[in-house]
Amino acid sequence: MPSSLEFTPQVKAATQPIYERLRDVIPEMEWPVHAPLIARINELKRERSATLVAHNYQLPEIFHGIADYTGDSLGMAKFGAETEADVIVVCGVRFMAESAKMLSPEKTVLLPDMEAGCSLAASITAQDVRRMREKYPGVPVVTYVNTYADVRAEADICCTSVNAVQVVESLGTDRVIFIPDGYLGRYVATQTDVEIILWEGACEVHERFTGEELRHYRRSYPDIQVIAHPECPPDVLEEADFVGSTSGMIRYIDEHRPERVVMITECTMSDNVAVEFPRTNFVRPCNLCPHMRRITLPKILHSLETLQPEVHINPETARQAHRSLERMLAV
Template sequence: MSAPLDLSYSPEVAEATKPIYDRVKGVIPEVEWPFHAPLVAAINRLKKERNAVILAHNYQAPEIFHTVADIVGDSLLLARKAAETDADVIVLAGVHFMAETAKILSPEKTVLMPAMDAGCSLADSITAADVRLLRERYPGVPIATYVNTSAAVKAESDVCITSGNAVEVINSLPGDEVLCIPDEYLAKWVATQTTKKVIAWKGHCEVHERFTGEQLKAYRTQFKGDITIIAHPECPPDVLAEADFVGSTAKMQDYVEGQQPKRVLLITECSMADNLAATNPAVEFVRPCNLCPHMRRITLSNILESLQTMQPQVHVDPAIAGRARQAVERMLEVGKK
């Protein structure tokens, strides 16, 4: 048995991690860094030993997103990078469906999921049996399935979508109708951006569905209109109607970095505001803090443990993975075109 790691905040650890802390000191209090730094140093060392990369979603906490992650972004970017990486090991700092997608696209790689119970309310809202029933009910209608779903659901679908490419992918499909599942609000938003008839499923994100249009109006009143509101399309329609800009997490980031608005209200999981604040110091972020409980299950501690033990590993039944891979690859091909 290997000796336990020394996770003390030694002068050596402090010196080695100082450049990392300098990047995040605006969002991680100095008093917290001695607790994070030994874990950060150990994780970054183990990554090299294992030839591992950490993929972190935009909703991860800053101490993960900015200090140990090698690739960061929304679910579309993570899906693409999972397919491209030449690492032997992928550690997914996100939720379970993202780890499944990484394994589907890189079956020969070891995919680690530090917290196997990091799920998703959207993924839980629909099953493969539900999709088969939808196909019976709407014969011939293409099924475009959000990546926020299980591998089994993807395997029953024609193509996958993300919030960043949903309109583009759906417009590429044949016919005048499309099933856009499982997020009802994303489907309703897509329907405003396309001439196709969009058929929805009543799945919702437990984070985004808690926002209301009345909340946004109250913020505008509070700041006398001097605020830019950016919303994710998983939010209810009354929220999107009040927003100045609607887009995926990647497009939200592009908007903030490109426009540099004076004051921003990001209507999405609130860790994203922390992560953007670290790299956009001139922008004031107002934080209505709806946290994703599943994203919070990923920690520096369990990332380190996962790299130490090479567990838990994500496996997908090859029969399901092959069909799911087709749906994901069809989505990625649309982006390439």
């Protein structure tokens, strides 16, 4: 294929099966822009012995067009560790790329834009964790995986939104420090007798949803099913028919096949899931993650061409952070 990134008949033919799946979420007039990039990226993956992992919040042309694995942040990192590829391109944000590097220290891990951060991960520092330990001596620290490596290095154990309750209860203590998501911590507190000491961090996407917004959807669509991420405020979760992680939300739709659903999370995920469930009508509240939007097809292509920007973690920090991740995986 020529490297000029033109929408040639060869590119059109090579990418047509992909577009047929995306026809309902990407306008036909946009495809000539995406298709040459998708074709070249898929070609370069083979040349570079690279694999691409994409979070559920990535754009459909990335999620369905070039990714070898799609899912949540921990699933992305575990897939990268299991693959035989030499290079892992993380289509997500920086803490996800750090997870991939921790589980695959011998591999080249690329993040197409190092400025792809996370408001939740940025809400706490390693020094903050040390201060929490001083304030609550002897109380174990559970950290959500949506944190940077230096914070995970200060924690006793990691958790995801899937296993947060299980991890908290596995410690066998009367109380735990739960960082950094205050909303997720409050949700966990409703599911366990363990006292949860909170850090008041929040995801800038999920904290914008309100219970009144969900009630509006119910008034507008009486048959709607509301499924929400536990990073949302309590009044949102009280209105939801189901509360769960991104993978749990997909599983809910697969098992229940609702006629109409609203996913209370980053809105691009609805586009990605709708491709798999064409008979479900997705109502799309549009709260976008600006950090996820920093990852684009041109940046991914440049990253594969140059093998940059590469993710590096201080070896001692990585060792300590990996320990808290291993403890979670052992639960």
